Amino acid sequence: MSASTSSDTYQPKTSLGRVTNFVDTRVGGSSIVKEFGRKIFPDHWSFMFGEVALYTFVILLLSGTFLTLFFDPSMAETHYEGSYVPLKGVEMSVAYASTLDISFDIRGGLFMRQLHHWSALLFVASVSVHMLRVFFTGAFRRPRELNWVVGCVLLILALAAGFTGYSLPDDLLSGNGLRIIDGVIKAIPLIGTYLSMLIFGGEFPGTSIVGRLYVMHILVVPALILLMIAIHLFMVVVHKHTQYPGPGRTETNVVGFPVGPVYAAKAGGFFFIVFGVVAAIAANFQILPIWDYGPYDPSPVSAGTQPDWYIGFVDGALRLMPGVIGGFPFEYVIFGNFTLSLNVLLPALVPAGILFGLMFAWPWIERWVTKDTREHHILDRPRNAPFRTATGVAGVIWYCVMWAAASSDLIATHFLVSLNDVTYWLRVLFFIGPIIGFIVTRRICLALQRKDREIVLHGRETGRIVRLPHGEFIEVHEPLNDYKLHRLVSFESPEVQPAEPDANGKISGKEKLRGRLSRFFFEDRVAPVTPAELVAAHSHGGHDEIETAKSKAEITSH
Amino acid sequence: MKALSQKRRHPLAAIALLLMGLLVTGGLYAVAGTVNEAQATTTTYSAQDIEEGEKLFVANCATCHGLGAVGAPEGAHGNQAGPSLIGVGAAAVDFQVGTGRMPMQMTGPQAQQKPKQFTDEQTMQLAAYVASLGAGPAVPEEQFLDASEGDPAAGGELFRVNCAMCHNAAAAGGALTRGKFAPALAGVSEKHIYEAMVTGPQNMPVFSDANISPEGKQDIIAFLKTIEEQGSPGGNSLGSLGPVSEGLLIWTAGLGVIIAFTIWLTQRSS
Numbered sequence: 090m091s092a093s094t095s096s097d098t099y100q101p102k103t104s105l106g107r108v109t110n111f112v113d114t115r116v117g118g119s120s121i122v123k124e125f126g127r128k129i130f131p132d133h134w135s136f137m138f139g140e141v142a143l144y145t146f147v148i149l150l151l152s153g154t155f156l157t158l159f160f161d162p163s164m165a166e167t168h169y170e171g172s173y174v175p176l177k178g179v180e181m182s183v184a185y186a187s188t189l190d191i192s193f194d195i196r197g198g199l200f201m202r203q204l205h206h207w208s209a210l211l212f213v214a215s216v217s218v219h220m221l222r223v224f225f226t227g228a229f230r231r232p233r234e235l236n237w238v239v240g241c242v243l244l245i246l247a248l249a250a251g252f253t254g255y256s257l258p259d260d261l262l263s264g265n266g267l268r269i270i271d272g273v274i275k276a277i278p279l280i281g282t283y284l285s286m287l288i289f290g291g292e293f294p295g296t297s298i299v300g301r302l303y304v305m306h307i308l309v310v311p312a313l314i315l316l317m318i319a320i321h322l323f324m325v326v327v328h329k330h331t332q333y334p335g336p337g338r339t340e341t342n343v344v345g346f347p348v349g350p351v352y353a354a355k356a357g358g359f360f361f362i363v364f365g366v367v368a369a370i371a372a373n374f375q376i377l378p379i380w381d382y383g384p385y386d387p388s389p390v391s392a393g394t395q396p397d398w399y400i401g402f403v404d405g406a407l408r409l410m411p412g413v414i415g416g417f418p419f420e421y422v423i424f425g426n427f428t429l430s431l432n433v434l435l436p437a438l439v440p441a442g443i444l445f446g447l448m449f450a451w452p453w454i455e456r457w458v459t460k461d462t463r464e465h466h467i468l469d470r471p472r473n474a475p476f477r478t479a480t481g482v483a484g485v486i487w488y489c490v491m492w493a494a495a496s497s498d499l500i501a502t503h504f505l506v507s508l509n510d511v512t513y514w515l516r517v518l519f520f521i522g523p524i525i526g527f528i529v530t531r532r533i534c535l536a537l538q539r540k541d542r543e544i545v546l547h548g549r550e551t552g553r554i555v556r557l558p559h560g561e562f563i564e565v566h567e568p569l570n571d572y573k574l575h576r577l578v579s580f581e582s583p584e585v586q587p588a589e590p591d592a593n594g595k596i597s598g599k600e601k602l603r604g605r606l607s608r609f610f611f612e613d614r615v616a617p618v619t620p621a622e623l624v625a626a627h628s629h630g631g632h633d634e635i636e637t638a639k640s641k642a643e644i645t646s647h
Numbered sequence: 648m649k650a651l652s653q654k655r656r657h658p659l660a661a662i663a664l665l666l667m668g669l670l671v672t673g674g675l676y677a678v679a680g681t682v683n684e685a686q687a688t689t690t691t692y693s694a695q696d697i698e699e700g701e702k703l704f705v706a707n708c709a710t711c712h713g714l715g716a717v718g719a720p721e722g723a724h725g726n727q728a729g730p731s732l733i734g735v736g737a738a739a740v741d742f743q744v745g746t747g748r749m750p751m752q753m754t755g756p757q758a759q760q761k762p763k764q765f766t767d768e769q770t771m772q773l774a775a776y777v778a779s780l781g782a783g784p785a786v787p788e789e790q791f792l793d794a795s796e797g798d799p800a801a802g803g804e805l806f807r808v809n810c811a812m813c814h815n816a817a818a819a820g821g822a823l824t825r826g827k828f829a830p831a832l833a834g835v836s837e838k839h840i841y842e843a844m845v846t847g848p849q850n851m852p853v854f855s856d857a858n859i860s861p862e863g864k865q866d867i868i869a870f871l872k873t874i875e876e877q878g879s880p881g882g883n884s885l886g887s888l889g890p891v892s893e894g895l896l897i898w899t900a901g902l903g904v905i906i907a908f909t910i911w912l913t914q915r916s917s
Contacts, residue, residue, distance in 0.1 A: 133913055134912070175799040179803070193880070211901055211902070214901070215902070355912055359912055370901055378884070381817035392813050392814060393821050497822075498822035501828070502821065502828050508826070
């Protein structure tokens, strides 16, 4: 370290300076600040959801620590003697009673509970939006594929953290949710029953599940999340941040602000903004009113029982699954006395498996189809990658159909429609919604790209109509400035890569599939405007009409 | 005014207009939707009440329920315009007519609540007539309707075991099959809650005195009135609809405010 050699000769004049120098010569802080303080982060609002996720996680740690001071994860039975009248003397678990105490008898407890729960909802929401941003801009491409995987793992851990926390208060709502999980576990062939007994320590609900979930919720899952966040951020530093295309931005630079001082101040301030927003919500909006639901008891089930939003899609898939289709049952007894409950197993595991499987594998799928193994630090505008945007929207729609199904009862009562019809329509949309979404999104992307092309070649329509001396009317088009022009022309558009024979001259089945996918994705691509086309278009001057017809022919020829 | 007109192209102007519009329509809807309900007192029925009730019945109810309340003939698919009312008792009439569900505005999966069509006296006369046709549950006595005498904790347990699966644990209502539903219970009078339990209106089962004792029913009423009066301790209840409305809030308002801040933070000063 070069800093330590020079500091031997440096003599600070004040006592604070001497202390700082003492620490710095041993820790090397100044060189770290020098290195990190000059790291460049590009400025765009869509890059800040990862920060929101990180900050809500910090809020979760802070408020969660407060809650652990008062929460008692015991399933021992007790009679409530606290200050909430409608539950006085009711038999309940100690876990539920202590949550009631946090809510009604501990100063600031209700606020902290609501702060914790609301920031959990925002945590998973911001993780999801962050992932959508990364996906739709292509930020997962080389060299960031592994960081994308770490992000997917973080999403799963966030769901795990949320679900284990949701079940802790031992109220009726969370107990109902736990019962569904128990049902899904028991539906696993052969080992299901044993697994359920192992997890619950005997028959559901048993007396140990809350304590076990508590250990997962406050120790194991947060520790794993912290580890993954560390890896995630380390890789961000190593790879540097991506940036949107723009003048002066290349694959080898990062244009933006250095961390110190402005960006650090903004990011630090943003933590308090996020904290403030969540605190304002927690102070004004009630969340999980466990006193409404009552203590858990396996016999009652409340209407309108849903999990928190992030587990909703699994609940929705369960609600959509028919038990019998036209006399074909999905539950059978096989080998005499084994029950195979496909009506539970399929919806609980298959859609989530497909979603997460595709999510993890997408960087490799895209690499394989496009044969593009180069590094990418410049992001795609979503319209400039129609195949990816359309696939992403199809996935989002599929998720949202299942998500909506989890609130089918509320859709029915609030929009005055039949619950059965809601379910039938959502079943149809489950299959055709993603297909329609894919087609429509791709057409919209291609149309936007063609519009961009048109604007680049002919400029912006000003709405000013001019009559020429010989009587012709033309609309005056205004050329774009160089900054806007750059944004519209500097993108890559992958071309169809037909299946190619291997070394033995054979085209393997896998390669044929790749070729078909490549044609499916890229056959109607819109090519970016080339400099030659641009020069040609501008040299024509005002002859818009002729030019338009000509350029249309050009576009269709691509 | 000039200052205001100059700001009409402000980036937030559209949002401000939208908010104003939403506030105005929401406010008007809330005002228009408020329906006051008065309480009816019950007395013993005289012969004159029964006679007046029959006249009202013939004029307003017999189209569907038939003359003499024997019910309409069954149609081709076993559906019936109106069932027989012999033996349903005064409590059923008092509930259906007193909450405005009868006379029905239109046929549908379920009779909808609406402003009531008859005065308390007319309702009592109709009840007297129907009660005279056959024995059935009577309008409940005042002693079981006093919520302050009930035990809300015991009522809560009864409610969760017997009622919450349709009406929701917080009595916010819930969906049933084919357009039928269990309504929210806030704002329903003590008498009507009791009558609903003993007569089982629409798709609700009957909770007879052998099933839930009159004291138990009183406890349930006490529970419902307690949670209604205490409001929501944690702030706005978001309709007591649970995780769906909570998720909706965080995805719209919560994330919306955060995005507004991110845009503000990354704006250039130029």
